[in-house]
Amino acid sequence: MTALPPSISSRAARKSLSRERLSREQVEQFGAELDALRERTLADIGEQDARYIKRIYAAVRYTGALGRGLLFFGIFPPAWLLGTLLLGISKILENMELGHNVMHGQYDWMNDPRFDGKTYEWDIVGTGDNWRKTHNYSHHTYTNIKGMDDDVGYGVLRLFPEQRWRPFFLGQPLYAVIFALFFQWGVAIQDIRLGRYFAGRMTGAELREEFRPTGRKMRRQLLKDYVFFPLLAGPFFLPVLLGNLVANGLRNLWTFMIIFCGHFTANVEVFPKSIIKNETRGQWYLRQLRGSSNLTGSKLLHIMSGNLSHQIEHHLFPDIPARRYAEMSKEVRAICRRYGIFYNTGSLVSQFSQVIWRILRYSLPSKPVKLDGKMLMAD
Amino acid sequence: MPDTASVKTGALKRLIGPVIGPVIDPVAFDFWAAKVNPLLSWERPLARVVARQVAARDSVTLVLKPNRHVPPVQAGQHVPVTVEVDGVRLTRSYSPSSVGGKRGKGCLAITVKRIPGGRVSSHLCQNVRVGDVLELGEAFGEMTLRPEVPRWLYIAAGSGITPLMSLLRAQAAGQSRADVTLLYWARTRADLCFLDELRHLDSHQPGVRVHIILTREAALLPGEHSGRPDAALLTQLVPDLAERRVYACGTGGFVDSLRTLLADQVAGFDAEAFTLPERAAVAGAPVQVTLRRSGRVLDIPAGEALLPALEARGIHPKHGCRMGICNSCACDRISGTSENLNTGATQTEPGVVRICISAARSDMTLDL
Numbered sequence: 001m002t003a004l005p006p007s008i009s010s011r012a013a014r015k016s017l018s019r020e021r022l023s024r025e026q027v028e029q030f031g032a033e034l035d036a037l038r039e040r041t042l043a044d045i046g047e048q049d050a051r052y053i054k055r056i057y058a059a060v061r062y063t064g065a066l067g068r069g070l071l072f073f074g075i076f077p078p079a080w081l082l083g084t085l086l087l088g089i090s091k092i093l094e095n096m097e098l099g100h101n102v103m104h105g106q107y108d109w110m111n112d113p114r115f116d117g118k119t120y121e122w123d124i125v126g127t128g129d130n131w132r133k134t135h136n137y138s139h140h141t142y143t144n145i146k147g148m149d150d151d152v153g154y155g156v157l158r159l160f161p162e163q164r165w166r167p168f169f170l171g172q173p174l175y176a177v178i179f180a181l182f183f184q185w186g187v188a189i190q191d192i193r194l195g196r197y198f199a200g201r202m203t204g205a206e207l208r209e210e211f212r213p214t215g216r217k218m219r220r221q222l223l224k225d226y227v228f229f230p231l232l233a234g235p236f237f238l239p240v241l242l243g244n245l246v247a248n249g250l251r252n253l254w255t256f257m258i259i260f261c262g263h264f265t266a267n268v269e270v271f272p273k274s275i276i277k278n279e280t281r282g283q284w285y286l287r288q289l290r291g292s293s294n295l296t297g298s299k300l301l302h303i304m305s306g307n308l309s310h311q312i313e314h315h316l317f318p319d320i321p322a323r324r325y326a327e328m329s330k331e332v333r334a335i336c337r338r339y340g341i342f343y344n345t346g347s348l349v350s351q352f353s354q355v356i357w358r359i360l361r362y363s364l365p366s367k368p369v370k371l372d373g374k375m376l377m378a379d
Numbered sequence: 380m381p382d383t384a385s386v387k388t389g390a391l392k393r394l395i396g397p398v399i400g401p402v403i404d405p406v407a408f409d410f411w412a413a414k415v416n417p418l419l420s421w422e423r424p425l426a427r428v429v430a431r432q433v434a435a436r437d438s439v440t441l442v443l444k445p446n447r448h449v450p451p452v453q454a455g456q457h458v459p460v461t462v463e464v465d466g467v468r469l470t471r472s473y474s475p476s477s478v479g480g481k482r483g484k485g486c487l488a489i490t491v492k493r494i495p496g497g498r499v500s501s502h503l504c505q506n507v508r509v510g511d512v513l514e515l516g517e518a519f520g521e522m523t524l525r526p527e528v529p530r531w532l533y534i535a536a537g538s539g540i541t542p543l544m545s546l547l548r549a550q551a552a553g554q555s556r557a558d559v560t561l562l563y564w565a566r567t568r569a570d571l572c573f574l575d576e577l578r579h580l581d582s583h584q585p586g587v588r589v590h591i592i593l594t595r596e597a598a599l600l601p602g603e604h605s606g607r608p609d610a611a612l613l614t615q616l617v618p619d620l621a622e623r624r625v626y627a628c629g630t631g632g633f634v635d636s637l638r639t640l641l642a643d644q645v646a647g648f649d650a651e652a653f654t655l656p657e658r659a660a661v662a663g664a665p666v667q668v669t670l671r672r673s674g675r676v677l678d679i680p681a682g683e684a685l686l687p688a689l690e691a692r693g694i695h696p697k698h699g700c701r702m703g704i705c706n707s708c709a710c711d712r713i714s715g716t717s718e719n720l721n722t723g724a725t726q727t728e729p730g731v732v733r734i735c736i737s738a739a740r741s742d743m744t745l746d747l
């Protein structure tokens with residue numbers, strides 16, 4: 001690969017970005033073009049998309065059943081390996097291409113209770129309801145706004161020089177590994193905001209009350225993967241339990257990697273709270289674009305990432321069926337080129353090494369960067 | 380009769396349901412169950428098409444065999460039928476033209492008239508085949524058998540014959556000797572459904588009289604009449620009008636004109652309209668928004684975004700971004716026409732609506 005080391009390409013790209021600031025009017029034109037693309041795509045949504053999501057659902061069921069079936073023969077190592085892998089794939093597909101996208105309301109137009117965004121419940125310890133709040137609302141509305149989007153470092157990592165350094169962050173390479181391994185648990189408790197409890201702004205009773213639905217979901221998930229299915233296997237309890245543990249772990253690592261590649265590569269930006277004051281639709285689009293990054297790769301990568309490999313398009317059009325992003329990305333790219341806006345994309349290896357670089361670099365103190373007064377437009 | 384497979388799973392479910400019910404995923408259960416038998420379902424009311432007959436021009440009768448989750452239907456009621464057309468699930472009401480009958484006790488038949496450009500009626504008439512599975516809902520309707528009423532006048536226009544047919548059939552099967560006169564309006568002879576059966580009832584069933592009225596037929600046969608419903612025709616065909624109780628069924632316009640003509644001339648008047656009059660309110664005109672769960676009814680100007688309008692009236696639905704991105708405020712629109720304020724598109728089909736970027740364009744019921 002000929003890519004420059006992340007830090008260098010980053011600096012070069014940042015420089016070129018700062019030269020390319022658009023006028024207010026240009027930003028609105030840019031937004032109008034994206035709106036038109038949105039309308040064109042929506043007009044074509046229909047039977048093919050319905051068939052697609054049903055096929056994904058079937059794939060989740062088949063890989064899951066096959067994986068769990070093979071794990072019953074898990075004392076044979078090849079069966080265990082294949083079973084674990086298939087179950088991991090099933091969980092990844094369910095969480096990403098099915099659950100995440102359905103919960104955005106991408107398939108609400110089908111009027112099908114199975115794919116209803118406001119009631120879908122996914123195969124992970126976090127509840128759908130909490131996710132809809134932290135992710136669909138906070139993260140997608142306030143993308144990369146420091147202090148508003150919890151996903152900026154998830155409260156435990158310092159990924160941008162704009163975040164204040166504290167000695168706590170010295171340990172973040174370790175926290176990141178733990179966070180990646182237990183990603184679903186992090187997602188599950190994200191909305192509980194234990195910080196408020198420790199800061200004394202919430203009583204123990206309040207915390208317990210808020211935690212109840214999550215606790216119920218966790219219990220159900222744990223029972224399913226670590227009691228029910230292992231017991232069903234009788235004497236092969238242990239291989240099944242281990243297989244389920246590893247499958248959940250694989251899913252955790254994979255989703256962590258994909259999600260971090262979407263917002264923490266070298267060239268994504270964070271923004272101050274002031275930026276949403278009187279934010280227009282065009283400015284909202286531009287902020288989404290500058291706060292997200294894509295992955296290039298095969299169709300398989302796109303499906304397995306729930307099309308979050310098209311993080312940019314997902315943030316511009318979160319309610320459009322994700323299978324459309326690949327097509328849309330061609331036009332988004334062309335629009336960006338016309339306006340001289342940087343379109344952040346790269347291979348998984350290149351983008352993820354930039355993420356790792358951020359985790360390592362910003363565990364150490366750095367020259368503070370001020371966010372105050374940062375604007376998207378030139379005027 | 381529900382088929383044997385669903386009886387068996389019924390027993391199985393009763394046995395294991397209480398144990399595994401709380402951990403079962405009904406959607407996953409249905410996914411696998413449908414591989415065995417498409418009528419099997421954990422809880423969804425489904426019916427299989429077991430016969431299909433052309434009933435008249437542009438009209439098809441589908442005989443349906445329901446699974447055990449379909450609630451019972453009385454003659455004269457209508458049931459919501461859900462089909463998937465171009466990836467979208469659509470629900471329409473159909474009044475079974477027979478319930479029970481010779482195909483088995485639990486079977487029902489619906490007779491559908493294809494409306495040009497109509498999505499569900501076209502699908503049911505043209506695409507649905509024997510073996511296909513439809514989803515049904517709970518039956519509604521007050522136009523049911525009332526043995527205490529001595530004399531009936533049934534009035535049907537077009538596909539409005541269906542609930543009246545099922546009442547006639549039930550009355551004939553019950554040997555109740557009901558005294559019924561049926562006036563059946565259609566455009567032409569080719570549009571008449573159940574003609575042979577109606578003729579047979581007319582000549583063999585004591586108390587039953589059937590009059591056919593055709594509005595667009597060039598030459599009439601003996602016994603056929605023509606013209607729109609008016610006082611002269613009605614008194615000519617039904618001399619004892621004042622002693623009869625009326626059930627009428629047809630399009631909104633037909634039913635309205637009958638009501639004006641007859642309501643205070645007869646012993647009672649009930650009607651069901653098959654098309655609801657289209658009412659897209661102009662911007663600013665007040666429309667009634669009913670919140671189903673809280674039971675509140677509010678006047679809101681048409682064209683005003685629903686979320687702020689509700690908030691201004693002291694109601695605070697769940698919401699997030701207020702700009703149509705996050706889906707937090709999505710709720711079910713049970714009836715009514717909404718407008719997407721970002722695109723100007725209107726939507727009449729029941730379904731999910733984001734109230735932060737949608738306005739009411741007609742009276743509306745929301746699941747709030």
Ligand SMILES: Cc1cc2nc3c(=O)[nH]c(=O)nc-3n(C[C@H](O)[C@H](O)[C@H](O)COP(=O)(O)OP(=O)(O)OC[C@H]3O[C@@H](n4cnc5c(N)ncnc54)[C@H](O)[C@@H]3O)c2cc1C
Nearest residue numbers: 457471472473474490491492497498499500538541653654
């Ligand atoms: C209580 C009840 C019982 C019903 N029972 C029956 C029945 O037994 N058999 C039956 O065939 N239909 C019945 N209908 C009508 C049926 O529910 C549908 O409205 C009809 O099949 C048209 O649906 P669609 O999806 O094909 O048309 P849509 O796609 O919804 O409508 C297409 C266009 O046709 C117009 N339109 C809708 N219905 C009619 C109509 N009846 N006549 C003329 N124009 C219309 C609409 O305004 C629209 O402009 C009943 C309706 C109700 C409310």
